[in-house]
Amino acid sequence: MKTTAVNPRSSRGISNYALYSEAQSADDPEFIHIEDIRSRARLFDWTINIHVHPRMYQLIYVRTGHVRIHIDGEEFTEQAPCIITIPPSVVHGFEFGRENTDGSVITVSQLVLLDEQFQRDFPFGDELLRKAQVLSLRQHPDDTHFIEQIITQMEEEYRDNRTGKKQMFEWLLYSLLLKVGRRVHASHRPRDEDHYERLYRQLVQRVEHHYREHKPATFYAEQLHTTTTSLNRACASVSGKNVSELLHDRLTLEAQRMLIYSSVPVSLIAYDLGFADPAYFSRFFKRRTGVSPSNFRELRDRG
Missing domain, CATH: 2.60.120.280 (Regulatory protein AraC)
Structure with a gap:
């Protein structure tokens, strides 16, 4: 084989x-x-x-x-x-x-x-x-x-x-x-999970399957049979962030991976990540990282 x-x-x-x-x-x-x-x-x-x-x-x-x-x-x-x-x-x-x-x-x-x-x-x-x-x-x-x-x-x-x-x-x-x-x-050496840690872990698993679909927090709350308030509290307890920030972090990480490891045009990366407008994706990425997708790729190539 x-x-x-x-x-x-x-x-x-x-x-x-x-x-x-x-x-x-x-x-x-x-x-x-x-x-x-x-x-x-x-x-x-x-x-x-x-x-x-x-x-x-x-x-x-x-x-x-x-x-x-x-x-x-x-x-x-x-x-x-x-x-x-x-x-x-x-x-x-x-x-x-x-x-x-x-x-x-x-x-x-x-x-x-x-x-x-x-x-x-x-x-x-x-x-x-x-x-x-x-x-x-x-x-x-x-x-x-x-x-x-x-x-x-x-x-x-x-x-x-x-x-x-x-x-x-x-x-x-x-x-x-x-x-x-x-x-x-x-x-x-983890300690036993509490309720919010368990909920956060389950949320992260769901996000991994759906982050390209840009689902709202209410979608994940329904999936996990809870409320958006509980999800936000779980995120805040474990990561210090809310659900929206968690979703944006996952999209940003995937965008960074694609910019680092591929030569795919920025516009195609935007579409692959579920953005209908490449210009909006570029603004989103810059808000999250401080640089545009093109500049991020150039900086990595130079480094």
Whole structure:
């Protein structure tokens, strides 16, 4: 099975990639792919350029060496051993050290993670899907040993065709996600959510699906069976903003991503983000950032 560019330059101008270009047999684990970093990275001179997987979740386990990570405009370097989690639609890229870098890349269709039973039973779904994570394992040898064993078993199951392959592979994947979820949870040390924090989290999830539609606060209130007053209080409690500011922040973030990672004309970005008038989009963007879209792109190109 190989990774293939599908519509490699999307309408938004960021490279989109999908897996599963070859037909799967009935015994293959559905919607899951695993490969070693070295085999993939060597094909691209150890640099995986900026791209996005719209419907796929990735776990990158760096066993040895180091990696320079690019996630949504931020860049930093991490030494092995470490785990990197990339939720669907997060812009990312990697520059792996040539000398001794090795590890594994596990790619899972978001359909697996959005499955109703998985969502009901898995305790760390929101934490793993909310944003990308870079987790150092250098101070956690027990976790590293567990992850190493699980991934080794996953690779063996993936290569072989023993009876129960699909079920065993899914069990191993679930165990791996649980271990990574625990590490994410421990690194954040969150306290129990109160009512407003829960409502805010649910709102953010809805916004992610509808922000291009420019829905009003009343739409989200109806979706969450609450009032706009409660939504505004939840936003103020967690982020210090109101619902409108949250919606505008999400549109602005997506506009910045597209301006940074693509050469798509500003007018097309405006239409893609649901603005009927590119001039209005430019005024909106300038109010939020202090510069016009064109100037923002020029400043990033110079930097």
